[in-house]
Structure formats: structure tokens, C-alpha cells
């Protein structure tokens with residue numbers, strides 16, 4: 231479907247964009263709008279189509295269907311260099327024979343910018359990236375983090391309308407990765423540059439993004455703010471892919487406006503009705519509960535009881551895997567503050583569990 235309806239208020243717009251390789255569909259009718267200055271992450275498992283979507287925005291690939299707009303202008307047939315996108319690849323892709331300064335200046339030279347202006351802009355961006363003094367080095371004379379900064383400087387120096395980041399932290403060790411994440415986020419915010427970030431790492435996505443598009447099998451499953459994705463996943467895939475949780479069988483009691491009331495043991499919970507559309511009252515549903523929404527309860531108000539299968543100390547918290555013979559599937563994960571757990575819940579201990587508030591979500595059973 232080709233809908234030529236640019237929204238002039240958004241930085242990037244995909245209208246029904248699809249991409250096939252032979253008979254396999256890498257991207258299946260993607261609809262996406264990214265606001266100016268927004269940090270949008272494409273998150274999903276390997277092969278779900280993240281890089282394909284990024285390459286379509288960059289112009290490295292042409293869509294089979296649909297249209298792409300940048301800043302309200304149709305760019306579907308515009309070549310890469312004229313789209314004003316800056317891209318940072320997983321392996322940085324720096325020119326090995328060029329100095330840092332020449333790597334960064336490359337995009338400006340290619341666009342015919344005057345020499346004096348090139349010098350000023352390169353110096354400015356290198357200062358921002360804390361690379362002043364490294365101008366004459368070659369990439370091989372830099373650490374991984376410094377190479378990463380050069381790649382970012384090269385992408386930003388052209389003042390792109392959209393910054394495209396394809397797993398830019400994956401080659402860095404854990405500590406450097408964390409500090410680069412903070413730096414990139416700060417720079418992105420201070421420049422206000424619209425950013426599309428590709429990752430399969432959900433914690434990276436949750437911590438950096440304004441919004442996240444979760445992808446699976448070439449489809450965008452849900453686009454939302456990190457907290458909304460975590461609290462209100464729209465389908466079973468998003469629920470399982472983001473964070474952790476347990477699936478428990480419950481019963482649908484009734485609908486109340488946009489909510490549904492479901493019962494598990496003695497506890498009635500109000501959950502979003504959306505995923506349960508078409509399910510009959512009294513039917514089984516699958517309840518998805520985050521580990522922190524289960525708590526130790528007393529016999530009187532317990533929803534579930536079980537025995538601790540494993541207790542795993544994690545520093546600030548303790549993860550308890552609890553077996554429950556009366557529900558199916560029979561094992562849940564609960565997370566207790568380490569000082570609350572206080573060594574009380576060794577394997578084999580009997581434990582009564584309550585479900586907190588209305589933080590669960592319910593879906594039709596997997597077989598429905």
C-alpha cells in the first residue's frame with residue numbers, strides 16, 4: 231500500500247514499508263513515526279529485521295512496498311548521500327589509512343564544504359567527543375572506545391537529520407559499554423538529534439530510549455515508552471522478550487470498560503482487557519506477572535502457596551524459583567529485596583505468595 235501522506239511534524243515516517251529477499255520477508259509492512267529529537271530503539275532477536283529497517287532509512291536498501299519520509303519529505307528514491315543521515319556501524323567502519331581528522335572530515339569534503347569550515351567543524355566535534363589531541367592518529371592507534379567516538383564524530387559532523395546507530399556498543403567490554411551508553415545519550419540529548427538505535431539487548435533499550443519498537447519475524451509488534459512496554463506488553467512475545475516474568479493460569483470473570491477482572495486463587499485482579507477481546511467469561515486465560523509483583527504473604531491473604539525450588543542471591547536482591555503444585559505451569563519467579571529475604575528462603579522452604587496490585591497482564595491461552 232503506497233500512502234503518500236507525510237506528517238510534517240515528525241522526523242522519520244515509514245508508511246507500510248516492506249522488504250523481501252527472494253521469497254523471505256525481512257520487513258513486513260512497517261508503520262512508524264519518529265518525533266524530532268526522539269531516541270527510538272529497534273529491539274528484537276537476531277534476524278527480526280532491525281538492520282533491514284535501518285538500512286532502508288539510510289537508503290542502503292530500497293523497499294519493495296511503502297514510502298519513507300525524512301522531515302516530511304519523500305526520500306524513498308533519494309540516494310543515501312542526499313538523505314542527511316549519519317550512521318555508526320557495529321564495527322565502526324573507519325577508514326584505516328586515514329587519520330582521525332580525515333576520517334571525521336570525510337563526509338564534509340564529499341559534500342563540498344569549504345576547507346576553513348571543515349576545520350572548524352571537525353575541531354568542534356572532536357572536542358565534544360573528548361578527542362582533541364588525537365587528530366593525527368590512525369584508527370589502529372586508538373582504543374575501542376576512542377574508535378567508537380571517532381565513528382560517532384564522523385556521523386554527527388555532517389549535522390544529520392537522523393543519526394542511525396547499528397549495535398554501536400556490541401564490540402565494547404561491559405564497563406566501557408556502560409560509560410559509552412551514558413555519553414551517547416548525553417550527546418544525543420544536548421544536540422537534540424533524532425536517533426534510531428538498533429539493539430537486541432533489552433536492558434540497553436530500556437535504559438536509553440524515549441520509545442522502543444519491539445520487532446519479531448519482520449513485524450513491529452509494539453511501539454511504546456520503555457515503562458509502558460514493561461508494564462503493559464501488547465502480546466505474549468513482547469511480554470516474554472522484555473524483562474522477566476511468570477505465566478500462571480487464571481479465569482476471566484468479567485469485563486469492566488477497558489479492563490477485565492481475572493481470578494487466580496482467592497485474588498481478583500484488574501488487567502487491561504485489550505488482549506482478551508473475544509474471550510468468553512469463565513474461560514481460562516494466561517496471566518503474566520513480573521517477579522517484583524509477587525510478595526511473601528500470610529496464610530490468610532495468600533493467593534498461592536508453594537515450595538522454594540532455588541534461592542539465588544544476586545547482591546541487592548534474591549531470586550526465588552517457587553514450585554506450585556496447584557497451578558500450571560508450576561514454577562514462578564519472585565524477586566525479594568535481599569534484606570527482606572534475610573536467608574529465610576532456602577530450597578525446600580514452604581512459602582505463601584500474594585500478588586501485588588493490578589500489575590499483571592492477561593492473554594488468551596497460547597493454544598487459543
Ligand SMILES: Nc1ncnc2c1ncn2[C@@H]1O[C@H](COP(=O)(O)OP(=O)(O)OP(=O)(O)O)[C@@H](O)[C@H]1O
Nearest residue numbers: 251255256274275276277278279280281282283430
Ligand atoms: N542481503 C540479504 N540477502 C538475503 N537475506 C537477507 C539479507 N539481509 C538480511 N536478510 C535476511 O532478512 C532477515 C532480517 O535480517 P536483519 O539483518 O534485518 O535482522 P536483524 O534483526 O538486524 O538481525 P541481527 O540482530 O542478527 O543483525 C533475516 O532473516 C536475514 O537473514
